[in-house]
Amino acid sequence: MTLSKPVSVPWPQVYVSVGLTTAATLLLELSLTRLFSVVFYYHMAFLAISIALFGMGCGGVFSYVVASWKAPLFLKLGRLSVANSLLVIVALLVVLWQPINPSKWDLGLLYLLTALPFFVSGAIVSLAVSETMTNINRVYFYDLVGAAGGCVLLIPLLRSFGGVGTVFAASIVFAVAAAIWYNIARSVPERLAAVALVIFLVAFLPYNQQRGLIDIRFAKHQSLALEMFQKWNDFSRIGLAHHSEDGIFKIAIDADASTDIATWDLDRLSEAARRDIMRPGQAAPYVLRPGAKTLVIGPGGGQDVARALVAGSHDVTGVEINPIIATTIMRERFPALSHNLYLRPEVHVVVEDGRSFVRRTTVEFQVIQATLVDTWASTAAGAFALSENNLYTVDAMRDYLQHLTPDGIVAFTRWGFQPPRESLRLIALAREALSQIGVADAWRNAIVVRTGQASGYGALDTVLISRAPYSAGDLLRLRSMTGDGQLQEVYTPDSHTATPFYDLLHTADPEAYEGNYRFNITPVTDNRPFFFYTVQPRDLWNFFKNASRDRADFKVNQAVPLLFGLLAVSFVATALILALPPLVLGTRLPRQPGVRGFLFYFLFIGAGYILIEVGMIQKFVLFLGHPTYALTVVIFSMLVSSGLGSALSRRILRQDDSRLVKALALVAVLSVAVGLLSARLLLISLGLPLPLKVAMTVALLAPLGFVMGMPFPTGLQKLEQWHSPSVRWAWSLNAAASVLGSVGALTLAIYFGLFQTLVIGGVFYLGALSIVARAQSTVADPKTIRDRAALAT
Numbered sequence: 001m002t003l004s005k006p007v008s009v010p011w012p013q014v015y016v017s018v019g020l021t022t023a024a025t026l027l028l029e030l031s032l033t034r035l036f037s038v039v040f041y042y043h044m045a046f047l048a049i050s051i052a053l054f055g056m057g058c059g060g061v062f063s064y065v066v067a068s069w070k071a072p073l074f075l076k077l078g079r080l081s082v083a084n085s086l087l088v089i090v091a092l093l094v095v096l097w098q099p100i101n102p103s104k105w106d107l108g109l110l111y112l113l114t115a116l117p118f119f120v121s122g123a124i125v126s127l128a129v130s131e132t133m134t135n136i137n138r139v140y141f142y143d144l145v146g147a148a149g150g151c152v153l154l155i156p157l158l159r160s161f162g163g164v165g166t167v168f169a170a171s172i173v174f175a176v177a178a179a180i181w182y183n184i185a186r187s188v189p190e191r192l193a194a195v196a197l198v199i200f201l202v203a204f205l206p207y208n209q210q211r212g213l214i215d216i217r218f219a220k221h222q223s224l225a226l227e228m229f230q231k232w233n234d235f236s237r238i239g240l241a242h243h244s245e246d247g248i249f250k251i252a253i254d255a256d257a258s259t260d261i262a263t264w265d266l267d268r269l270s271e272a273a274r275r276d277i278m279r280p281g282q283a284a285p286y287v288l289r290p291g292a293k294t295l296v297i298g299p300g301g302g303q304d305v306a307r308a309l310v311a312g313s314h315d316v317t318g319v320e321i322n323p324i325i326a327t328t329i330m331r332e333r334f335p336a337l338s339h340n341l342y343l344r345p346e347v348h349v350v351v352e353d354g355r356s357f358v359r360r361t362t363v364e365f366q367v368i369q370a371t372l373v374d375t376w377a378s379t380a381a382g383a384f385a386l387s388e389n390n391l392y393t394v395d396a397m398r399d400y401l402q403h404l405t406p407d408g409i410v411a412f413t414r415w416g417f418q419p420p421r422e423s424l425r426l427i428a429l430a431r432e433a434l435s436q437i438g439v440a441d442a443w444r445n446a447i448v449v450r451t452g453q454a455s456g457y458g459a460l461d462t463v464l465i466s467r468a469p470y471s472a473g474d475l476l477r478l479r480s481m482t483g484d485g486q487l488q489e490v491y492t493p494d495s496h497t498a499t500p501f502y503d504l505l506h507t508a509d510p511e512a513y514e515g516n517y518r519f520n521i522t523p524v525t526d527n528r529p530f531f532f533y534t535v536q537p538r539d540l541w542n543f544f545k546n547a548s549r550d551r552a553d554f555k556v557n558q559a560v561p562l563l564f565g566l567l568a569v570s571f572v573a574t575a576l577i578l579a580l581p582p583l584v585l586g587t588r589l590p591r592q593p594g595v596r597g598f599l600f601y602f603l604f605i606g607a608g609y610i611l612i613e614v615g616m617i618q619k620f621v622l623f624l625g626h627p628t629y630a631l632t633v634v635i636f637s638m639l640v641s642s643g644l645g646s647a648l649s650r651r652i653l654r655q656d657d658s659r660l661v662k663a664l665a666l667v668a669v670l671s672v673a674v675g676l677l678s679a680r681l682l683l684i685s686l687g688l689p690l691p692l693k694v695a696m697t698v699a700l701l702a703p704l705g706f707v708m709g710m711p712f713p714t715g716l717q718k719l720e721q722w723h724s725p726s727v728r729w730a731w732s733l734n735a736a737a738s739v740l741g742s743v744g745a746l747t748l749a750i751y752f753g754l755f756q757t758l759v760i761g762g763v764f765y766l767g768a769l770s771i772v773a774r775a776q777s778t779v780a781d782p783k784t785i786r787d788r789a790a791l792a793t
Contacts, residue, residue: 009132009184010184011135011138013180013183013184014128014132014139014184015138015139015141015142016142016180017077017081017128017177017180017181017184018125018128018129018139018142018143018146019142019143019145019146019149020146020173020174020176020177020180021081021121021124021125021128021146021174021177022121022125022143022144022146022147022150023146023147023149023150023153023173024084024088024121024150024170024171024173024174024177025052025056025117025118025121025125025147025150025170026147026150026151026154027150027153027154027157027166027169027170027173028052028088028091028117028118028167028170029048029049029052029118030150030151030154030631031154031157031158031163031166031167031170032048032051032052032091032095032114032167033048033049034158034163034166034232034237035048035092035095035096035163035164035167035216036048036095037254038163038216038219038237038254038255039095039096039098039216039218039219039220039255040098040220048114049742049743051111051114051115051118052115052118053118053735053738053742054115054118055115055116055117055118055119055121055122056118056119056121056122056125056735056738057122057732057733057735057738058115058119058122058732059118059119059120059121059122059123059124059125059126060122060123060125060126060728060731060732060735061728061732062119062122062123063122063123063126063127063130063728063731064728066080066123066127067127067130067131067728072185073127073131074181074182074184074185075181075182075185075187075190076127077124077127077128077181078178078179078181078182078185078187078190078191078194079178079190080120080123080124081124081174081175081177081178081181081194082174082175082178082190082193082194082197083120084117084120084121084124084174085171085172085174085175085178085197085201086171087116087117087120088117088167088168088170088171088174089167089168089171090113090116091113091114091116091117091167092164092167092168092214093214094109094110094113094114095110095114096164096214096215096216096217098110098218099218117174121174122732122735125143125731126728126731126732127728129143129716129727129731130727130728130731133716133717133720133724133727136713136716136717136720137646137647137648137649137650137713137717138646138647140643140646140647140709140712140713140716141643141644141646141647141709142643143643144639144640144642144643144646144709145639145640145643147635147639148635148636148639148640148643150170150173151631151632151635151636151639152632152636153169154166154234154632155234155632157169158232158233158234159232159233159234161205161209161232162209162231162232162237163216163232163237164208164214164215164216165205165208165209168201168204168205168208169205171201172198172201172202172205175194175197175198175201176194176198178194178197179191179194179195179198182194216237216255219254219255219256220255220256222255224239224255226241226242226243227239227240227241228240228241228242229329229333229334231324231328233322233323233324235322235626236253236254236322236324237253237254237255238251238252238253238322238324238325238328238329239251239252239255240252240329240334247263248260248261248263249261249263249301249334249337250301251300251301251325251329253322257374259300259301259303259325260300260301260303261301261302261329261330261334261337261338262301262302262303262305262306262338262341263337263338263339264277264306264339265339266306266309266310266339266341267339269310274310277306277307277310278307278310278311278481279481279484279486279487280451280460280487281413281449281450281451281460281461281462281487282303282304282307282369282371282411282413282451282460282462283307283311283481284411284447284449284462284464284478284481284487285367285369285409285411285464286307286308286310286311286312286313286367287311287477287478287480287481288409288464288474288477288478289366289367289407289408289409290311290312291311291312291313291314292308292311292313292365292366292367292408292409293313293315293364293365293366293367293405294308294313294315294316294317294365294366294367294368294369295317295319295358295365295367295368295369295403296308296316296317296318296319296369296370297319297354297355297357297358297368297369297370297373297391298319298320298321298354298370298371298373298391299318299319299320299326299349300320300325301325301330301338302318302330302338302341302342303371304369304371305318305341305342305347306338306341308367308369309344309346309347313346314346315346315348316346316347316348317348317349317350317363317365318342318347318348318349318350319349319350319352319353319354319357320349320350320351321351321352321353321354321626322351323351326342326349326351327349327351330342330349331343331349352625353390353625353626354370354373354391355390355391355396355399355622356622356625358396358399358400358403359399360688361403363403364403364404364405364408365403365404365405365408366404366405366407366408366409367408367409367411368400368403368404368408368409368410368411369410369411369412369413370391370411370412370413371412371413372413372414372415372460373389373391374389389529389531389532390526390529390621390622392412392425392426392429392524392529392531393429393523393524393525393526393529393531394429394432394433394436394523394524394525395525395526396429396526397410397429397430397432397433397465398433398436398437401433401434401437401465401467402437404467405467406467406468407466407467407468408466408467409464409465409466409467410430410464410465410466411462411463411464411465412426412462412463413460413461413462413463414426414460414461414463415459415460415461416450416451416452416459416460416461417459418459419500419518419519420461420500420501421519421520421521421534422461422531422532422534423448423461423463423501424500424501424504424517424519424521425521425522425523425524425531425534426463426465427446427448427463427501427504427505428504428510428514428521428522428523429523429524430442430445430446430463430465431504431505431510431523432523434465441469442505443493443502443505443506444469444470444493445465445466445467445468445469445470445493446463446464446465446466446491446493446501446505447463447464447466447470447478447491447492447493448461448462448463448464448489448490448491448501449461449462449464449478449481449482449487449488449489449490450462450487450488450490451486451487451488461490469493470492470493475492475493475494478492491505500517504521517536518536519534519535519536520533520534520535520536520537521534525753526622527679527753527754527755528749528750528752528753528754529618530749530750533750537751595719595722595723595726597771597774597775598715598718598719598722598771598775599719599726599729599730599733600733600767600771601711601715601768601771601772601775602712602715602730602731602733602734602737603733603734603737604737604764604765604767604768604771605664605711605712605715605734605737605764605765605768606733606734606735606737606738606741607737607738607740607741607744607761607764608667608741608761608762608763608764608765608767608768609708609738609741609761610737610738610741610742610745610761611741611744611745611748611757611758611760611761611764612667612671612704612708612758612761612762613634613635613638614741614742614745614746614749614757615671615675615745615749615754615755615757615758615761616634616638616674616675616678616701616758617630617631617634617635618630618749618754618757619675619678619679619754619755619758620633620634620678620697623678623681623685623693623697624690624693624694624697625690625693629690629694633694633697633698634697634701637697637698637701637702637705638701638704638705638708639705640705641701641702641703641704641705641706641708641709642705642706642708642709643709644706644709645705645706645707645708645709645710646709646710646712646713648710649709649710649713649714650713650714650717652710653710653714655714655717655718657772657773657775660710660711660714660715660772661769661772661773663707663710663711663714664711664765664766664768664769664772665765665766665769666707667704667707667708667711667762667765668762668763668765668766668769669762670703670704670707671704671758671759671761671762671765672758672759672762674700674701674704674758675754675755675758675759676755677700678700679755681696681700711765711768712734715730716730716731718775741761745757745761748760
């Protein structure tokens with residue numbers, strides 16, 4: 001039953017409790033994406049998002065059951081919040097205590113148990129919203145602002161307490177919300193118990209941080225016992241391990257992607273050691289351009305930096321995005337392992353995204369190098385970023401070429417598969433980028449060399465793209481490396497051997513060649529930055545059946561079957577949410593004319609909102625320099641501005657259908673406009689300071705978010721007047737649509753592009769507009785409904 005006397009309710013406490021609940025929920029969801037990336041594989045972050053949205057949708061349906069319990073509303077909400085505080089810890093233990101080789105049953109249990117906190121949270125918020133409809137615009141405002149607060153808290157909590165501690169923080173926030181609900185219910189004993197729980201958890205958090213009683217012991221089928229150091233930040237967990245059998249010190253990102261520390265003493269190298277250092281393909285750019293002014297993107301443990309110095313470079317810039325690697329390990333805690341490599345006067349280390357650095361710098365380099373810069377670690381953006389990497393696009397290649405000296409070289413080292421895919425796609429990128437800067441014969445400007453054998457991950461292909469055609473002298477210097485047979489020439493400008501590299505560089509119709517090739521090697525752009533996904537659309541079904549047998553595809557393309565699987569699960573989850581009330585609760589969809597159809601309004605705006613939000617996050621990754629910044633700034637901006645729009649929706653829209661129609665149309669227009677403006681921003685302002693770029697992002701997104709905040713509370717108010725029991729239906733359907741939208745947004749981005757995803761999100765709002773327009777003619781006004789009810793009585 002809806003609260004009808006707002007003066008009898010301590011609304012500020014209600015608002016705070018709702019805000020705390022949504023803050024804890026988003027905090028838990030995003031921290032689980034980080035834990036899943038570490039404990040399992042980076043693409044399992046999608047599973048965390050699916051679990052969260054599915055649980056909340058089912059929880060919204062479960063609120064029908066909670067509403068029937070014989071207890072005051074706020075007492076029920078307090079008890080649910082206490083239970084949820086404890087369920088969060090249970091979910092954490094389930095994730096951490098997975099066996100080294102989890103079975104499908106283990107993963108199924110993981111899904112169910114980690115969904116429980118979101119299930120309860122969905123019930124809490126749905127019940128709170130449906131029972132406080134008199135102030136729905138303000139309740140929804142605090143719902144969104146609370147979620148924005150959880151997003152803002154994520155970064156400092158991950159940096160201070162890591163992924164495990166951040167989950168504990170979410171448990172604390174749920175317990176605080178419980179204490180406030182109990183205070184509203186005037187239940188003193190239970191309030192004191194909730195406060196005691198808060199005090200215990202707050203004390204346990206730093207104690208566990210120091211002692212590691214509850215922590216990650218196993219990750220990705222291996223023990224972490226060898227680690228001598230580990231530290232979290234907002235987008236990674238970094239571990240340093242010493243492998244005594246070969247003496248290597250290895251830095252691992254999320255217990256997977258790794259970089260070896262360069263342990264050579266460059267001031268005391270023997271001639272044999274120098275030859276060994278300069279033997280792999282990664283040394284080729286320095287053999288071709290000895291003494292080069294060098295930029296190394298993603299230097300990690302410093303092996304490429306060391307090669308540049310050995311080749312005579314006196315000015316080496318390393319741009320490393322991870323401060324734990326560049327600063328904490330290499331310059332503060334363990335500089336002796338690399339013989340103070342990053343402290344040498346000729347080495348300059350910058351902590352920044354490599355692409356952003358290239359865009360903002362005015363310096364020209366003779367060599368720009370990136371070796372195996374991967375995205376195996378999910379960012380805090382979690383499922384909002386599928387293997388995208390703005391380092392490997394046509395736009396990025398053009399940026400690199402334009403920051404080279406006239407004889408400069410761009411060198412990328414990627415895995416050498418057979419048949420080639422990643423290294424061949426680099427050639428496709430280079431051909432297109434060279435064409436855009438006026439170079440017609442790209443075959444003169446490319447070299448490909450290979451280290452090792454192309455089986456599994458055995459080979460490394462180094463692709464060298466020159467600003468000017470390679471000379472005969474360049475090829476002689478290259479062959480001084482390949483003469484001993486350890487380094488293979490795969491393609492050179494004077495080669496006539498038929499290989500995929502030769503064929504692509506010499507074909508008169510590259511689009512036809514790329515379309516007919518076994519793998520998808522078409523050039524990717526900033527609008528579709530999915531470099532690693534190489535499955536041809538025509539081969540999707542066969543890949544689903546056979547990819548798991550190919551180790552080379554496991555980390556890269558296996559994320560996509562998971563994505564499609566989650567899309568299927570999302571449809572099933574939506575159907576389940578629709579089926580639960582009649583099957584389990586005996587609550588059927590309303591039969592009033594037009595009300596059933598109006599429920600699709602909430603599906604459309606739920607899917608449209610998440611499509612636009614995910615599209616904006618991806619669009620602003622490059623502009624803001626990192627997925628985590630994009631996640632935080634975009635979600636915070638949209639949630640806060642949407643909250644303000646919700647708070648003012650009653651005053652602005654006034655329950656006027658014509659105004660609601662205009663607001664929905666304005667969302668569609670603004671989503672396209674912001675997408676176009678953001679692309680323009682990337683071209684003219686990427687080199688600006690981060691605070692200014694954050695302010696520009698907020699200013700650009702705020703109007704869109706403000707208008708997007710109005711349709712949901714306005715629709716709930718209309719539905720409550722027509723058929724009050726359907727409000728919980730609307731909430732559940734909106735959450736279910738978010739499941740579909742979050743996974744669907746990535747699918748659309750892969751196959752159509754980020755801007756197109758924004759356009760499709762706008763189309764969903766136009767779909768909602770059509771439902772409102774139709775409802776005007778098929779649903780009686782509230783007064784008529786009340787009159788009919790009175791006559792029936």
